[in-house]
Amino acid sequence: MRAPRLPNTSYSLRRNVLRKIIAISSVIACALAAASCAKQRDEDLTPAIAAPFAVRDTLILNIPSEYSSLPGTEGNAKVPSGWPAIFHFFLPDFAADNAPNNHGAFDRDRVDVVRISAAEMKEAEPDAPGEYPPNMLRRLVKEQDRGRHEEIFGMWCYPNLPSNSGPNPEFDRVMHCFWPAENDAAAEIMIRATFPPFSEGMVNPQMQAQYFSRRYGGVEIVWRTSVKNLSRWHEIDSQVWHLIDQWNSAPAKRKEDH
Numbered sequence: 001m002r003a004p005r006l007p008n009t010s011y012s013l014r015r016n017v018l019r020k021i022i023a024i025s026s027v028i029a030c031a032l033a034a035a036s037c038a039k040q041r042d043e044d045l046t047p048a049i050a051a052p053f054a055v056r057d058t059l060i061l062n063i064p065s066e067y068s069s070l071p072g073t074e075g076n077a078k079v080p081s082g083w084p085a086i087f088h089f090f091l092p093d094f095a096a097d098n099a100p101n102n103h104g105a106f107d108r109d110r111v112d113v114v115r116i117s118a119a120e121m122k123e124a125e126p127d128a129p130g131e132y133p134p135n136m137l138r139r140l141v142k143e144q145d146r147g148r149h150e151e152i153f154g155m156w157c158y159p160n161l162p163s164n165s166g167p168n169p170e171f172d173r174v175m176h177c178f179w180p181a182e183n184d185a186a187a188e189i190m191i192r193a194t195f196p197p198f199s200e201g202m203v204n205p206q207m208q209a210q211y212f213s214r215r216y217g218g219v220e221i222v223w224r225t226s227v228k229n230l231s232r233w234h235e236i237d238s239q240v241w242h243l244i245d246q247w248n249s250a251p252a253k254r255k256e257d258h
Contacts, residue, residue, distance in 0.1 A: 056118040059216040060250040063087050066096040088112045091229060094239050106204045108226035111236055115222040123212045131212040131220055133188040137178050153231050155179045189237060193227050
């Protein structure tokens with residue numbers, strides 16, 4: 001009679017160990033897969049950034065691509081120094097560029113920031129050339145006439161200035177509006193706006209802010225939108241600077257200047 005066969009304990013032990021290794025490997029693989037998926041989801045939620053460019057050492061902008069109007073700034077390409085900073089957004093809620101909001105070149109809810117460039121602080125000196133609003137006002141309006149303004153949405157507005165008159169009737173329907181910002185010299189602004197009656201064929205009459213600011217050690221800025229948004233000029237200008245502050249990655253920020 002054959003003796004009963006004893007179990008091979010060595011084989012059973014190896015098989016149990018192997019099963020545990022497989023189980024642990026499966027858990028690790030699942031964890032890695034989950035982490036990879038989570039990382040991918042995070043990357044999908046991270047907005048694309050157009051190439052950074054330096055306005056000056058205290059102002060280097062990284063504009064998210066959905067706001068950027070600059071062609072060919074995606075990827076790692078460096079925008080040449082001195083290139084105008086151009087971005088846009090849409091009213092009423094300052095949204096970025098996307099299909100529901102973008103209604104073409106004549107969209108009356110679109111705000112375009114068409115220039116941000118470095119400027120010398122000497123522009124703020126009395127009677128200096130340049131785009132410092134108080135100096136622009138002095139050049140546009142004689143001292144004895146500065147009190148003869150219309151107050152429109154908090155600004156001093158001067159329609160039909162002699163410097164704008166001429167053979168072109170369009171210039172007879174342009175007004176310059178100045179906000180003195182007595183409590184904040186960095187916030188003074190000059191806006192040029194077309195006002196009715198508009199000429200035949202004028203699809204989207206414009207208003208344009210163009211001025212020097214002491215922020216970041218001296219900056220000239222130009223933004224424009226439909227004149228229908230004149231009542232929101234202060235909100236628009238505040239949002240422009242909010243985005244500039246938010247996108248500035250300069251290590252040498254001069255907070256006292258903005």
